[in-house]
Amino acid sequence: MPDLALQVLLLLFLAAMLAGFIDAIAGGGGMITIPAMLLAGIPPLQVLGTNKLQSLFGSGSASWAYARHGHVDLKGQLPMVLTAALGAVGGALLATVIPVDWLKWALPFLLVGIAVYFGLKPDIGHVDRHQRMRPQVFALTFVPAIGFYDGVFGPGTGSFLMLGFVALAGFGILKATAHTKFLNFGSNVGAFAVFLVHGAVxxxxxxLMGAGQFLGAQLGSRFAMKQGARIIKPLLVTVSIALAIRLLADPQHPVRVWAASF
Structure with a gap:
């Protein structure tokens, strides 16, 4: 049915465009693209691999837009991007051999915690604050850990990176958003390489979805740079809570299964 196939591809393009817009501001684009591909009938493993491919366009597009306006030094951040990519390679390799149900258990509660942190923190704005972790330590510990998580599971990676840049690196929220996208690009590259080797792309x-991601990310990054903390903070809180609800809405989620046993 060629007409139906064309309609499905168009819907996937639009879903990716919306995801790119949201992801460029607050992360969480996978909350839109992964269910969209599953509803289109794409097998789960191919969904994960294809999602990493199209995410490269969104995170790369947003990174370039933020860099052009001076919010992130691409060359200076390259070592940190490499540690994110290496972490993601390890995570994706692990995901091919062991179940990750324990991550599914914890993730909704971690996302709600992030939403509460940003929602109740009144002094998060454009101005950088005191660093709680030296850049070298941050690059060699926190960054590859989140890259590893992105490779092994993925949802909420942007929220976790934002939290690290604000709470540990002392970045203002717009600067944190810009750097999050570049590191997310690195982790996408690492995970994508593993899925590519496994033929899951x-x-x-x-x-096609990458083209939608590119356009959406350009619009989203420009919107974020124009509005700043006024839009990034509430959208980050909203996306984190929405992703937690989306995960718990799955009848097969371990928490739902556990609750149903009583």
Missing amino acids: LWKVGL
Whole structure:
């Protein structure tokens, strides 16, 4: 049914465009693209691999837009991006051999915690604050840990990176958003390489959605730079809570299964 296939591809393009817009500001784009591909009938493993391909376009596009306006030094942040990519390679390799149910258990509660932190923290704005962790330590510990998480599971990676940049590195929220996108690009590259080796990438779908991601990320990053903390903070809180609800809405989520046993 060629007409139906064309309609599905168009919907996936639009879903990716919306995801790119949201992801460029607050992360959480996978909350839109992964369910969209599953509803289109794409097998789960191919969904994960293809999602990493199309995410490269969104995170890369947003990174470039933020860099052009001086919010992130791409060359200076390259070592940190490499540690994120290496962490993601390890995570994706682990995801191919062991279950990750324990991550599914914890993730909704961690996301709610992030939403509470940003929602109740009144002094998060454009101005950088005191660093709680030296840049070298941050790059060699926190960054590869989140990259590893992105490779092994993924949802909420942007929120975790934002939390680290604000709470540990002392970045203002717009600067944290810009750096989050560049590190997320690195972790996407690492995980994508693993899925590519395993033949889990649908190129036609991934490239089409990548075009949508690129456009959405350009719009989202420009919107974020114009509005700053006024839009980034509430959207980050909203996306974190929405992602937690989306995860718990799955009847197969371990928490739901556990609750149903009583």
